[in-house]
Amino acid sequence: MKKLLISTTALAMVATNAGAAEMLAALGAPEGQVNIVAWPGYIERGETDKAYDWVTKFEEATGCKVNIKTANTSDEMVALMNEGGFDLVTASGDASLRLVAGKRVQAINTDLIPSWSKVDDRLKDAPWFTVDGTHYGVPYQWGPNVLMYNTEVFKEAPKSWSVVFEEQTLPDGQSNKGRVQAYDGPIHIADAAQYLMAHKPELGITSPYELNEDQYKAALDLLRQQRELVGRYWHDAFIQMDDFKNEGVVASGSWPFQVNLLKSEGLPISSTIPEEGATGWADTTMMHAEAAHPNCAYKWMEHTLSSNLQSDLSVWFGSNPVTPASCTDGSGMQTAEGCTANGMDDFEKIRFWTTPVANCSQGEGACVPYYRWVSDYIGVIGGR
Numbered sequence: 001m002k003k004l005l006i007s008t009t010a011l012a013m014v015a016t017n018a019g020a021a022e023m024l025a026a027l028g029a030p031e032g033q034v035n036i037v038a039w040p041g042y043i044e045r046g047e048t049d050k051a052y053d054w055v056t057k058f059e060e061a062t063g064c065k066v067n068i069k070t071a072n073t074s075d076e077m078v079a080l081m082n083e084g085g086f087d088l089v090t091a092s093g094d095a096s097l098r099l100v101a102g103k104r105v106q107a108i109n110t111d112l113i114p115s116w117s118k119v120d121d122r123l124k125d126a127p128w129f130t131v132d133g134t135h136y137g138v139p140y141q142w143g144p145n146v147l148m149y150n151t152e153v154f155k156e157a158p159k160s161w162s163v164v165f166e167e168q169t170l171p172d173g174q175s176n177k178g179r180v181q182a183y184d185g186p187i188h189i190a191d192a193a194q195y196l197m198a199h200k201p202e203l204g205i206t207s208p209y210e211l212n213e214d215q216y217k218a219a220l221d222l223l224r225q226q227r228e229l230v231g232r233y234w235h236d237a238f239i240q241m242d243d244f245k246n247e248g249v250v251a252s253g254s255w256p257f258q259v260n261l262l263k264s265e266g267l268p269i270s271s272t273i274p275e276e277g278a279t280g281w282a283d284t285t286m287m288h289a290e291a292a293h294p295n296c297a298y299k300w301m302e303h304t305l306s307s308n309l310q311s312d313l314s315v316w317f318g319s320n321p322v323t324p325a326s327c328t329d330g331s332g333m334q335t336a337e338g339c340t341a342n343g344m345d346d347f348e349k350i351r352f353w354t355t356p357v358a359n360c361s362q363g364e365g366a367c368v369p370y371y372r373w374v375s376d377y378i379g380v381i382g383g384r
Helices: 008-017 056-062 074-083 093-101 114-118 188-199 213-227 237-246 256-264 294-306 309-317 336-341 344-349 370-381
Strands: 033-038 065-070 088-091 138-144 146-150 180-183 230-234 251-254 269-272 278-287 350-352
Touching (some): 093 278, 138 350, 188 278, 188 370, 256 269
Parallel strands (some): 180 230
16 A cells, blocks of 8 residues: 555644544434535435435434535535534545644544444555544545546547646647646645656655655646646536536546546546556545534444445445445445456555645655645646
8 A cells, every 4th residue: 555654743743633522432312414524426315316325215214314515625625624513524635634633523433333344454544534543534435536538539548647737739639738627726736746756756756745845846837837738727526527528628637426427428538547647535534523413423424334335436436435345245336347447456556645744754844734735736726
């Protein structure tokens, strides 16, 4: 596993700041509802496609109504959790430790989640939600950030991420300028850093989330170059899909969710992981420190592991279940072949999102912290 470990100093800081709420010792009566912040497509009740519904039966069985607020970026999720009023969030690795350090989430008592034993051993103690042996969430799904492309323009899958980073003539004889997109989130700096790992090895980048000043400057310079090519920065999955359908966009970093939906509509769309590899996300269901409906929240976390949710969600989103048995046990639509296609065997190749910190493997204070990623990426998008 390509573990992007936070340094001992940083972990100590997180542990010191954590623990705003007492871990629940026993379950009580359900409160009647649970409020969840989630990525688009993560919690379906059959409204988009009747075949995909893992909410209705849960509500009937528990009496807990599921209320969903979608968020398009990790920063938006953190902001919503800071505002309060939510019980759970499906946080990616670039948000999870921020939520722990900010005392926005509470430790999880895995003894109250019977299906914890089914979780992939590679994820049970992952460093993006586990601090000093304490778990601050339950793994949900994981997968790569893929390069989505138009198959009428690219008869063969692009071999390199260069199609979105460097100006060039595409196979249809036209420039890529104005026809590519980039993700509207500071974590995209890591995609640039990963590209540079392959194309400028002299920079010495070993992790796209641990960048010293020179490495960071090179990543920003590449993103400023990309700014001249990008027609629109995307953060809304459905707007990105519309851009591919109607606005002439032909290549972009994306999620399997968009790829699958566009293909289901008969669009000439496919995806690939280019030769430089990919960043990725391993998402965790985390519980707000002041959750108003903790019993329903625990019931939902158990449901995410024990039901057909893992199997069907991995088909719907193009992601991988955190319970490996869901690939083969017939609990839902997923199959062993489907999991392989979604990258189940590529776990070791993915550099999972995590929060950049100053105290990294290069030394104390050697790396550029996340708050600078946020401000500097706003500048890049603004043309500075």
